[in-house]
Amino acid sequence: MSDFTPETRPSALRRAWDSDLAYSFRTSPVALVSGIVALAIILGAVFAPWLAPYDPFDPGSLNLMDGFTPPMEPNPFTGNVYWMGTDNQGRDVFSTILYGARTSLFVGFAAVLFAMVLGISLGLVAGYRGGWLDGLLMRIADVQLTFPSILLALLIFGVARGFIPPAYREAMAIWVLIIAIGLSDWVQYARVVRGATMVEKNKEYIQAARVIGVHPAKILVTHILPNVMGPVLVIATIGLALAIIAEATLSFLGVGLPPTQPSLGTLIRIGQGFLFSGEWWILAFPAIALLALALSVNLLGDWLRDALNPRLR
Amino acid sequence: MGDALVRVEGLTRYFDVSKPWLNRVIEREPKAWLTAVADVSFEIRRGETFALVGESGSGKSTIAKMIVGLLPPSEGRIVFDGQPMAGTAGAAMRSLRRRFQMIFQDPFASLNPRWRVGDIIAEPIRTFGLASGAEVRREVGRLLEVVGLGAADAAKFPHEFSGGQRQRIAIARALSSKPEFIVCDEPTSALDVSVQAQILNLMRDLQDEFGLTYLFISHDLSVVRHMANRIGVLYLGRLAEVAEGKRLFREPRHPYSRMLLDAVPDLEMSGRRRKRVEGEIPNPIDPPPGCAFHPRCPLVADRCRREIPAPVPVADGMAACFAVEEGRG
Numbered sequence: 001m002s003d004f005t006p007e008t009r010p011s012a013l014r015r016a017w018d019s020d021l022a023y024s025f026r027t028s029p030v031a032l033v034s035g036i037v038a039l040a041i042i043l044g045a046v047f048a049p050w051l052a053p054y055d056p057f058d059p060g061s062l063n064l065m066d067g068f069t070p071p072m073e074p075n076p077f078t079g080n081v082y083w084m085g086t087d088n089q090g091r092d093v094f095s096t097i098l099y100g101a102r103t104s105l106f107v108g109f110a111a112v113l114f115a116m117v118l119g120i121s122l123g124l125v126a127g128y129r130g131g132w133l134d135g136l137l138m139r140i141a142d143v144q145l146t147f148p149s150i151l152l153a154l155l156i157f158g159v160a161r162g163f164i165p166p167a168y169r170e171a172m173a174i175w176v177l178i179i180a181i182g183l184s185d186w187v188q189y190a191r192v193v194r195g196a197t198m199v200e201k202n203k204e205y206i207q208a209a210r211v212i213g214v215h216p217a218k219i220l221v222t223h224i225l226p227n228v229m230g231p232v233l234v235i236a237t238i239g240l241a242l243a244i245i246a247e248a249t250l251s252f253l254g255v256g257l258p259p260t261q262p263s264l265g266t267l268i269r270i271g272q273g274f275l276f277s278g279e280w281w282i283l284a285f286p287a288i289a290l291l292a293l294a295l296s297v298n299l300l301g302d303w304l305r306d307a308l309n310p311r312l313r
Numbered sequence: 314m315g316d317a318l319v320r321v322e323g324l325t326r327y328f329d330v331s332k333p334w335l336n337r338v339i340e341r342e343p344k345a346w347l348t349a350v351a352d353v354s355f356e357i358r359r360g361e362t363f364a365l366v367g368e369s370g371s372g373k374s375t376i377a378k379m380i381v382g383l384l385p386p387s388e389g390r391i392v393f394d395g396q397p398m399a400g401t402a403g404a405a406m407r408s409l410r411r412r413f414q415m416i417f418q419d420p421f422a423s424l425n426p427r428w429r430v431g432d433i434i435a436e437p438i439r440t441f442g443l444a445s446g447a448e449v450r451r452e453v454g455r456l457l458e459v460v461g462l463g464a465a466d467a468a469k470f471p472h473e474f475s476g477g478q479r480q481r482i483a484i485a486r487a488l489s490s491k492p493e494f495i496v497c498d499e500p501t502s503a504l505d506v507s508v509q510a511q512i513l514n515l516m517r518d519l520q521d522e523f524g525l526t527y528l529f530i531s532h533d534l535s536v537v538r539h540m541a542n543r544i545g546v547l548y549l550g551r552l553a554e555v556a557e558g559k560r561l562f563r564e565p566r567h568p569y570s571r572m573l574l575d576a577v578p579d580l581e582m583s584g585r586r587r588k589r590v591e592g593e594i595p596n597p598i599d600p601p602p603g604c605a606f607h608p609r610c611p612l613v614a615d616r617c618r619r620e621i622p623a624p625v626p627v628a629d630g631m632a633a634c635f636a637v638e639e640g641r642g
Contacts, residue, residue, distance in 0.1 A: 003432075003446075004432055004467045205425045207378075207417065208486065209436065212440050213410045
């Protein structure tokens with residue numbers, strides 16, 4: 001906060017409520033509904049240890065006799081009733097979804113953050129420096145774009161597993177996954193930031209800073225970065241949905257997170273095995289949760305893109 | 314003659330306007346160079362306003378950018394108060410930079426839209442470490458009042474101001490490092506005519522108050538007439554004439570200066586007929602041989618088509634024209 005922030009002004013909450021963005025959010029039914037859904041899932045995931053009725057990772061509390069209990073029906077052996085039923089090991093599906101969403105969201109946020117930091121820094125440097133460095137970075141980006149990102153993530157994941165000793169594989173899996181998804185996703189941030197940087201750097205306020213000899217790194221961070229963050233936030237929101245789906249896909253394919261650390265994708269993979277034997281709920285509820293999460297985040301991203309675009313107002 | 318604060322010697326700037334390498338190889342084209350500024354020399358005396366005028370594409374802004382260090386010159390040098398700018402680095406360059414500033418053409422692009430006005434004006438103060446803490450605040454408030462705004466405006470954002478007010482903010486920023494020399498690159502051409510005069514008068518008042526030296530770049534002769542002590546007329550990157558302001562308007566020597574002045578609307582209603590500027594400024598990638606002005610010049614002679622006229626010193630400046638040299642004008 002600068003020295004010139006006024007001392008007497010409405011509270012931060014009041015200003016946020018009065019902002020254009022908040023108004024657009026309040027008056028858009030799609031944004032409102034998807035915001036509530038996304039917030040509910042995120043809160044559920046964050047507070048999973050307190051909200052979940054059972055701890056699905058405590059083997060002591062699991063009873064194999066509870067296995068395959070259908071939703072809302074008492075178990076024939078123990079008489080326990082589960083909201084969304086139980087899986088083959090007697091784990092409460094609702095609780096595993098809360099914990100699974102926790103893992104999925106963590107991987108999603110971390111991968112987007114990693115891709116953002118990498119993409120923004122490379123985009124800023126490429127756009128501001130120009131010349132051969134720009135050419136090199138953008139050709140790397142072009143080459144990377146010719147591969148489907150899921151294929152790239154698979155490749156990075158496979159290579160990383162080759163380097164990590166087997167004893168650490170399970171513990172490191174989540175970090176490898178984050179880096180794999182992040183690396184496969186930095187290009188779009190870099191491109192958007194590079195384009196916006198090239199527009200901004202020729203504006204006279206940048207020249208004014210250069211005349212007085214402000215260091216280029218400082219110009220990038222204090223002048224250009226705040227002016228290119230708008231489009232970045234939009235792709236970051238949509239990128240979050242994509243990262244969650246990428247993680248679920250990798251975990252579904254069995255190369256992502258191990259069953260000891262299940263994400264929504266892992267849960268879907270486990271449930272898939274029981275679909276044709278009639279235990280549909282083991283697959284259906286995690287799948288619905290993933291769908292609701294990805295869809296609501298995506299719709300929020302769409303709304304944000306429209307709300308931040310002055311030409312669409 | 315006052316002492317020269319800024320001396321420009323043989324300043325030249327080429328731009329590479331070639332097509333990309335692959336296109337050149339396939340189309341068998343050589344590299345293309347544009348000469349934006351060619352062998353320009355002048356000096357600006359302490360306390361005066363030196364104006365550079367010329368049509369668009371004459372190299373005015375390129376000269377301004379080279380003087381403030383935004384563009385390196387291809388050839389020639391710029392000497393600020395006896396100190397050559399090229400080769401100065403580190404702390405010496407820092408103290409040199411503090412002494413000159415620039416005011417830009419477009420007040421909508423020259424202020425960072427995400428910064429508060431106070432932070433914009435304080436940027437040079439903070440960069441040069443001229444003040445800190447509450448002192449910065451006080452200084453910014455004082456500067457805002459100097460340019461005719463209020464100290465409370467420091468908390469606002471640029472979009473809350475009109476074009477003229479924004480240019481006042483840009484002037485306050487330029488003044489904040491207490492410079493001696495300010496390069497003004499068409500400071501009023503983006504403003505309404507009614508606001509132009511206010512800004513120009515403010516700039517003159519500030520010049521008197523702080524003893525500033527201006528390099529004033531403009532294509533608007535009536536603005537230049539109001540502001541400048543001495544005027545340099547640029548044509549296609551070369552100086553055609555340098556003269557005292559009053560003298561240039563009374564009796565221009567170079568045929569190009571005459572043509573420009575004839576085109577100015579007759580505000581004094583002296584009955585002078587307004588003449589149109591004939592012809593167009595030639596393509597600087599492929600300039601005409603000899604004197605660049607010869608295709609448009611009414612006094613053209615054979616020599617003008619072959620040789621480039623060298624600047625000839627005259628009473629209060631110089632003129633680069635064979636007709637003037639030979640007394641044909």
